[in-house]
Amino acid sequence: MAYKHGVYVGEVATSITAPIEGTAGLQVILGTAPVHLAKDPYACSNKPILCYSFAEAAEQVGYLDDFQKYTLCQSVDASFRVFNIAPIILINVLDPTKHKKTLAARALSVLKKQAVLQEDGVLLDQLVVKSEDGQTTLAKDTDYVATFDDDGFVTITLITSSEISAIQVSGVAIDPAAVEAVDLIGGIQISTGEETGMEVIRQIYPKLGMTAGLLLAPGWSQDANVAAALQAKCEAINGVFSCECFLDIPCGTDGAKTYTDVKEAKESLGASSNHAFALWPKGAVGSKHYYLSALAAACTAYTDANNEDVPATSPSNKNIRITATILEDGTAVDLDQEQANTINSFGVATALNMNGFKLWGNNTAAYPSTTDPKDRWLACRRFFSWWGNTFILTYFQKVDSPANPRLIESIVDSENIRGNSFVARGFCATARIEFIEAENPRTDILGGKIQFHMYLAPYTPAEVLKTLLEFDVNALETALTGGE
Known part of the structure; x- marks a missing residue:
């Protein structure tokens, strides 16, 4: 050890900042997840999964940056990476026993005892690895080890032999394209009583002792049937609780491509509930494209958590932490304040760049049909819902x-x-x-x-x-x- 004489300093890696916690704006998010990457791919479908960190969410349901296929991931990213807010509840509707596809046998070259199966969604327990001629089946953990790389592809590493130059693989993969709006809406199996989709929302309080603050389904709520179901689910949860939902106005080929089209697109979506908060268009953080509901919900929960976990402050004019507003195809939308205000007049919120992008809009989807302050203003509507929920929870002990x-x-x-x-x-x-x-x-x-x-x-x-x-x-x- 070198001889030292004097004053010295050292540095350590920065610790990860613990997320701010709040439950007034507890997000309940429905969608699809890359469950093949989860700790147990078969145990995370149609269940309320409570997550307090990004690592926990990735372990429970899997994570990939492909937000188009795996819609839950954008809310996981927005909540834990963009806003650093916790907790969230995830309801994944992608069922690997139902939404799956068969992978035909294919040959893979082996280089330095490794081969990569460039196929998304492979279920490792269904993977079959054989010799190049297909005559010999290799044993997992004896002849080879299979792991996922950062892109979600399977890396097959041979253990016993260094002479194999090719292998043959086949198996089963999850198929997010097979998930439909009806899976999000869900239902109850008469024979078993099993609940799926939005019916799982009922389980949140009995299982977790928590009440939903915000319901959202980014990537799905631009569907009129899903939007209608979300709005209906905001009231009488467990027969007594209420909350609000965030909806995305479609901004693709069949939606609003300019701000003047937003009114018609909102009406076509059927967004009209005083418990709904409608948003247009999408948001981008660098190369990542998010539905605005994912970002706005995380922003709302973050705002609550920084106000003593009381939903009395509007998220409007708060930093939404995006770099651009975009349409479905990625085309940039550059709104000025007058155009953003026009969107607000339709009962729709947006994002406005005023030296940094801000969430812009206070009206629920019920506006302009209603001007009752408790139903028109999002902050007032949420305060009423939250107060009612806390009253029920506080005085339930007095019943009887x-x-x-x-x-x-x-x-x-x-x-x-x-x-x-x-x-x-x-x-x-x-x-x-x-x-x-x-x-x-x-x-x-x-x-x-x-x-x-x-x-x-x-x-x-x-x-x-x-x-x-x-x-x-x-x-x-x-x-x-x-x-x-």
Whole structure:
């Protein structure tokens, strides 16, 4: 060891920053994943999978940058790499026992004891490796080892022999092209009771003890049937909970290719729910193309997490961290503020480049059909849904207690204390609850029903800031004459 005398420093690799956690905007994302890369390809279909990190998501459902084939990956990337927000819940509908294709036998050259099968989606347990003439089947982990490279292709490394110059391979691969909109919508198998697609949303609270904040299906929600199902699923989840969904207005051949076409495309999609937030067009981060719902949902969850996990602040005018807005074919869309505002007038949000791209738009898809502030403004709508969900979760323990004055007082006092704390922190103008006798007739009380009346006033977004500019002649005169 060298002789040292003095003061020294050293450096270590930067630790990965832990993602910010928040559940008010808990994203529930439906789509397809490269399950062949998952730890167990057969255990991650049509189940709610909770992920707190990119590594966890990659292990549970697999990950590739091919967002066109594997739509869940864009939300995984947007949440954990672009915004660094957690957790998310993934519902993969690609079933390797159903959405698959057979790979015909083909010859592969072996170089330095390795051969690469350049085929996407290969299921390793279905891979068959034989000698070049096809007469001898090689044994896995004895004659060869199969692993995936960074592109998702299979690398076959021979163990025992260095003289083999070619091998023959066949097998089965998953087929994301076989997944259809009906798989996203899902259903219930009558014979087994098995739930698929959006029906799996019901399992989130019983299994994970969490409630959905945002529903999305990037890459699929531009389909009218999927959009309709998503909007319907936002209400009465488990019979009681509610949330919002993010929808993509199609921006391809059959969609809106210019901002003036967005209104018609929105109407064709059927985006009209007060629980829906419609977006157009797509977003790009370098060479990666995302549906805007994936980025906007991650941005919304990030905004919540940075506001004490309270959905009272609009994600509009927040940095959406993209480098371009694009159409389905990758054509750039350069919107100015007037054009973006026109899109907003249709009840659709977009992204606007104002020294960096911002999410731009506050209206739910119900606008302009409704101007009720709790249904028009996304932030207000989400605040109402979230408050209702937290009320249910907080006071479920009171159900079946004696319906006496003490029960009523405890709920009123507790909720008003809680509401006052939110008012004091500037999240809303009021949040108070009352027990009104006129709303509780004797017959209802005898029937075990007690009704409270909650008054909520979340702040509406300041969409327009205006000032008047006037030439001050007196000030100019004073400056020139010295006030004489």
